[in-house]
Amino acid sequence: MTDTLNTAGGGAASPHPAATSRAAEPTTAEPTTDPHGVAHPEAAANQPPPGNTHPLRVVHTRHWWRWGFSAVAIFLAAQFAWSVATTDRYQWDVFAEYFFSPAVLKGLQLTLWLTVISGAIGFLLGGLLAVARLSASALLNSLSWGFIWFFRSVPLVVQLVVWYNLGYLYPKLGLGWPFSTDFWIAEFDTVQLISSFAAAVLGLSLHQAAYSAEIIRAGIVSVDQGQLEAAAALGLPKRVRFFRIILPQAARAIVPNAFNEVIGLVKGTSVVFVVALPELFYTVQVVYNRNQLVIPLLLVAVVWYAIITTVLSIAQFYIERYYARGSVRVLPPTPRQRFTRWVTTQWARLDDPEPDAGAGATTASTTHTAGGTR
Amino acid sequence: MSNTLTPSFDGGVFLGAAPAATTGLVEVSGVSKSYGGIEVLHNVTLTVQPGEVVALLGPSGSGKSTLLRTINHLESVDRGTVTIDGTYIGYERRGDRLYELHEREVLRRRTQIGMVFQNFNLFPHLTAIENIIEAPVALKRATRAEAIEQAKTLLSRVGLADKAGHYPRQLSGGQQQRVAIARALALKPKVLLFDEPTSALDPELVGEVLDVIRDLARVGTTLIIVTHEIGFAREVANRVVFLDKGHVLEQGTPGQVLGTPSHPRTQEFLRKVLA
Numbered sequence: 279m280t281d282t283l284n285t286a287g288g289g290a291a292s293p294h295p296a297a298t299s300r301a302a303e304p305t306t307a308e309p310t311t312d313p314h315g316v317a318h319p320e321a322a323a324n325q326p327p328p329g330n331t332h333p334l335r336v337v338h339t340r341h342w343w344r345w346g347f348s349a350v351a352i353f354l355a356a357q358f359a360w361s362v363a364t365t366d367r368y369q370w371d372v373f374a375e376y377f378f379s380p381a382v383l384k385g386l387q388l389t390l391w392l393t394v395i396s397g398a399i400g401f402l403l404g405g406l407l408a409v410a411r412l413s414a415s416a417l418l419n420s421l422s423w424g425f426i427w428f429f430r431s432v433p434l435v436v437q438l439v440v441w442y443n444l445g446y447l448y449p450k451l452g453l454g455w456p457f458s459t460d461f462w463i464a465e466f467d468t469v470q471l472i473s474s475f476a477a478a479v480l481g482l483s484l485h486q487a488a489y490s491a492e493i494i495r496a497g498i499v500s501v502d503q504g505q506l507e508a509a510a511a512l513g514l515p516k517r518v519r520f521f522r523i524i525l526p527q528a529a530r531a532i533v534p535n536a537f538n539e540v541i542g543l544v545k546g547t548s549v550v551f552v553v554a555l556p557e558l559f560y561t562v563q564v565v566y567n568r569n570q571l572v573i574p575l576l577l578v579a580v581v582w583y584a585i586i587t588t589v590l591s592i593a594q595f596y597i598e599r600y601y602a603r604g605s606v607r608v609l610p611p612t613p614r615q616r617f618t619r620w621v622t623t624q625w626a627r628l629d630d631p632e633p634d635a636g637a638g639a640t641t642a643s644t645t646h647t648a649g650g651t652r
Numbered sequence: 653m654s655n656t657l658t659p660s661f662d663g664g665v666f667l668g669a670a671p672a673a674t675t676g677l678v679e680v681s682g683v684s685k686s687y688g689g690i691e692v693l694h695n696v697t698l699t700v701q702p703g704e705v706v707a708l709l710g711p712s713g714s715g716k717s718t719l720l721r722t723i724n725h726l727e728s729v730d731r732g733t734v735t736i737d738g739t740y741i742g743y744e745r746r747g748d749r750l751y752e753l754h755e756r757e758v759l760r761r762r763t764q765i766g767m768v769f770q771n772f773n774l775f776p777h778l779t780a781i782e783n784i785i786e787a788p789v790a791l792k793r794a795t796r797a798e799a800i801e802q803a804k805t806l807l808s809r810v811g812l813a814d815k816a817g818h819y820p821r822q823l824s825g826g827q828q829q830r831v832a833i834a835r836a837l838a839l840k841p842k843v844l845l846f847d848e849p850t851s852a853l854d855p856e857l858v859g860e861v862l863d864v865i866r867d868l869a870r871v872g873t874t875l876i877i878v879t880h881e882i883g884f885a886r887e888v889a890n891r892v893v894f895l896d897k898g899h900v901l902e903q904g905t906p907g908q909v910l911g912t913p914s915h916p917r918t919q920e921f922l923r924k925v926l927a
Binding site: 502504505507508509510511512513514515516518522523526527601603604605606607 | 776
C-alpha cells in the first residue's frame with residue numbers, strides 16, 4: 279500500500295505529498311521494509327510536528343472539472359433514458375413488428391450487398407489507382423490523379439443521378455468501329471444496360487475508389503524507404519516487395535481509415551434511394567409513407583445500421599491487432615483476454631483469504647474515499 | 653553472362669574452414685556519379701580481390717556509402733563500370749555496348765551481393781527467422797523447410813539461436829544487426845557490403861556485431877565495410893581505402909594508411925577520429 283508514510287502526522291494537510299515520498303525514497307534501502315512504505319526518521323525530520331508517528335495519508339489530485347462534466351453527462355443520459363421509457367411515441371411495439379419484417383430484411387440484404395460489391399470494387403480500383411499514382415510513369419500518374427480529382431469533385435448523389443440517366447447522354451452503348459456509333463459487334467440500350475442497381479454500384483464504387491486510392495497511397499508512403507531498399511538489396515521481385523513487405527506495413531496506417539470508409543459506405547448506400555433502389559432506408563421510407571409511423575420505422579433503420587457498424591468495428595479491432603504484430607513489444611489484450619484476466623484475479627482474491635491483505639486493502643480504499651470526498 | 657558460381661558456397665553456410673576464395677572479385681573502374689550537379693563520386697577505381705576485406709574510410713559526405721550502393725546497383729553510375737567476377741549487375745555487355753537489363757535479371761544478379769545497413773532495415777512485421785527465409789523462399793532457392801533449417805544454422809552462427817521467433821522490435825540493436833547479417837548471408841552471396849553496420853548501436857553492443865563480421869572475414873567472403881571503427885578496420889581489413897569528396901585519396905594496408913598516412917586530409921581525419 280503506497281498510501282501510508284510513517285512520518286509526522288497531519289499528512290492530509292501537506293501540500294506536496296509527492297515531495298514527502300521523494301524525500302523518503304533514498305532512505306528505504308533497508309531490505310525488510312516495503313520500498314514505498316515505511317520511511318525513516320530522517321525524512322520525518324523536516325516535517326512540522328516531530329515525534330508524532332501517525333501514518334501520513336496521500337491525498338490524490340482532485341479532478342473537479344472531470345467530476346463536474348461527468349455529473350452533467352450522467353444527468354443528461356438519465357434524462358434521455360427517462361424520456362425514452364416514459365414516452366410511448368417511440369412505439370416500440372411497432373419497432374418490434376417491423377424490425378424483422380420481410381420487406382426490411384430484404385432492404386437490409388440489398389444494403390449489405392451494395393456495400394460488399396461497391397466496397398470490393400472501390401478498394402480494388404483504389405489500390406490500382408494508388409499504385410498508378412506512385413508509379414514512375416507520368417502518364418499513369420496523371421491519369422490516376424485526374425480520376426481521383428474528378429470523382430472527389432462530383433457529389434455522390436449527382437453521380438448516381440447521372441449514371442441512372444445516362445441514356446439521355448448516350449442512348450446506345452456498344453462495341454464497333456472507333457470514333458463511330460456503328461456498333462456492329464454488340465449494341466445495348468443504355469436504359470436496359472444501366473439498371474438502378476448498376477447505376478448505384480457504379481456510382482458508389484467509383485466514388486469509393488477515389489477516396490480509398492488516397493488512403494492506400496498514404497499507407498504506402500508511410501512505410502520507411504529503408505524497407506524498400508533492404509528488399510531490393512535482397513533481390514526480392516517487385517510483386518513480393520509490394521505484397522509481402524510494403525503492404526503489410528502500410529496496412530497499419532490503412533486499416534483504421536479503410537474501416538472509416540467502409541462504415542461510411544454502409545450508410546452512404548442510403549443515398550441510392552434517389553435511383554429508387556429499395557435498400558434499407560428506401561424500404562423504411564416506403565413503409566412509413568404508407569402508414570405514417572415515421573419514428574419507429576426510422577428507428578428500425580438506425581438500429582440495423584448501428585448493428586452493422588458494431589460488427590465492423592469489432593472486425594476492425596482484430597484486424598488492426600493482427601497488423602500491429604511486430605510494431606509493439608506486447609500486443610494489447612483482446613476484450614476476452616482482459617475479461618479472463620479480470621476473472622482470474624478476482625478468483626485469486628476470493629481464493630486467498632489472508633485477513634491482513636484484505637484488511638489493508640479495505641483501509642487503504644477507505645482512506646482514498648475519505649481523502650477524495652472531503 | 654559469365655555466371656560462374658563456384659560450388660564452394662552452395663553447400664555449407666559459411667561453416668568450417670575457409671575455402672580458398674575464388675569468387676567475389678569486385679572491379680570498380682572510373683566510376684563517377686552526380687546528384688543534381690554535385691559530384692559525389694569522381695573517377696573512382698577500386699579492385700577488391702576474392703576474399704579480401706576492404707574498409708572504406710572517410711568523413712561523412714565523402715561518397716563511401718554511395719560507392720557501396722553502386723556496387724550492388726542500388727545506385728546506377730553516370731560514368732564507369734562496376735563488375736562482380738566480370739559480370740555487370742545492371743547491364744549486359746555485347747561488343748562494346750552495355751544493354752540495360754530488365755529488373756528481374758538485375759535482381760537475380762544482385763543476389764550475389766549481400767548488404768547490411770546502418771539502420772538494420774529488418775522487416776518489422778516478420779520474426780527474425782521469417783526475415784531470413786523471406787528471400788530464399790521468394791526466389792525459390794530453397795523450400796520453406798530447407799530455408800528454415802538453413803536460417804536456424806545462420807541464427808546460431810550469429811549467436812541468436814534462441815531468438816528465432818522474436819520480432820525485430822523485441823531485440824536489441826546489436827541483435828537486430830546480427831539478424832540482418834544472417835539475412836544477408838541466407839542467399840550465400842559472394843560479396844558482402846556493410847554500410848556503417850555499428851553506427852546506430854549503443855557502444856556496448858558494437859562488439860557483438862564486430863565479432864560476427866570478424867568471423868566472416870576469416871571465412872573468406874569478400875567484405876567491403878564502410879566504418880568509423882578505426883580499431884576494427886586496422887584489425888580486420890586487408891586494405892584500407894580513404895575517400896574524401898568523391899575521390900580515393902589513399903589506399904593501402906591498414907599499417908600504411910592508418911599508421912603513416914601520406915595525404916594531409918587523411919592525417920587530419922585520423923587525428924580527429926582518434927582524438
